[in-house]
Amino acid sequence: MSNASLEATVDPAQVQGWITTLGKEPSAAVPLLQAVQRAFGYLPRKAMDLIVENTDINASQLFGVATFYAQFRLDPVGRNLIKVCHGTACHVQGADRLNTSLRHVLGITDESEDTASNGSYTVEDVACIGCCSLAPVMLIGEQAFPNLKGADAQRHLVKHAKTVSEILPGKDGGENPKSKENKS
Ligand code: FES
Numbered sequence: 139m140s141n142a143s144l145e146a147t148v149d150p151a152q153v154q155g156w157i158t159t160l161g162k163e164p165s166a167a168v169p170l171l172q173a174v175q176r177a178f179g180y181l182p183r184k185a186m187d188l189i190v191e192n193t194d195i196n197a198s199q200l201f202g203v204a205t206f207y208a209q210f211r212l213d214p215v216g217r218n219l220i221k222v223c224h225g226t227a228c229h230v231q232g233a234d235r236l237n238t239s240l241r242h243v244l245g246i247t248d249e250s251e252d253t254a255s256n257g258s259y260t261v262e263d264v265a266c267i268g269c270c271s272l273a274p275v276m277l278i279g280e281q282a283f284p285n286l287k288g289a290d291a292q293r294h295l296v297k298h299a300k301t302v303s304e305i306l307p308g309k310d311g312g313e314n315p316k317s318k319e320n321k322s
């Protein structure tokens with residue numbers, strides 16, 4: 139389920155530009171979807187509809203490709219992306235607890251959601267990121283945080299939020315100075 143308030147605004151001319159450059163044939167489906175995802179961080183429904191309307195790719199072909207490849211996401215992504223490694227080493231070392239702790243601070247209670255209601259952060263599960271000796275590991279943006287317990291993950295997230303001036307909507311997110319301002 140996606141948060142409608144986080145949906146991107148799609149410029150039809152931009153989508154048409156990708157079609158002109160990448161082609162209208164079914165073989166252009168992957169490059170077109172990659173262009174859309176690079177621009178928006180996910181595949182907005184409006185962009186998908188424009189591709190179907192203006193190419194030889196039908197809706198079932200396009201959605202089939204979009205749902206087949208793990209690189210594509212159909213829901214809006216937050217302004218900051220947290221990747222929690224769920225490869226074998228991290229899974230064994232408690233990656234699930236990292237997710238639980240992060241979602242708590244972000245106020246994400248619906249299991250079908252992975253993005254905070256204010257669009258600040260998305261928590262995404264990823265496969266092995268190649269530093270298994272440091273498990274469990276998460277990335278916030280490009281920065282890796284190794285050997286984490288749930289409390290460590292929360293601490294790093296709160297610190298990051300302060301750095302980028304994001305408000306954490308969940309419990310304990312009040313450590314963010316902006317959250318305190320809003321409460322007073
Ligand atoms: S399993 Fe997590 S870094 Fe390899």
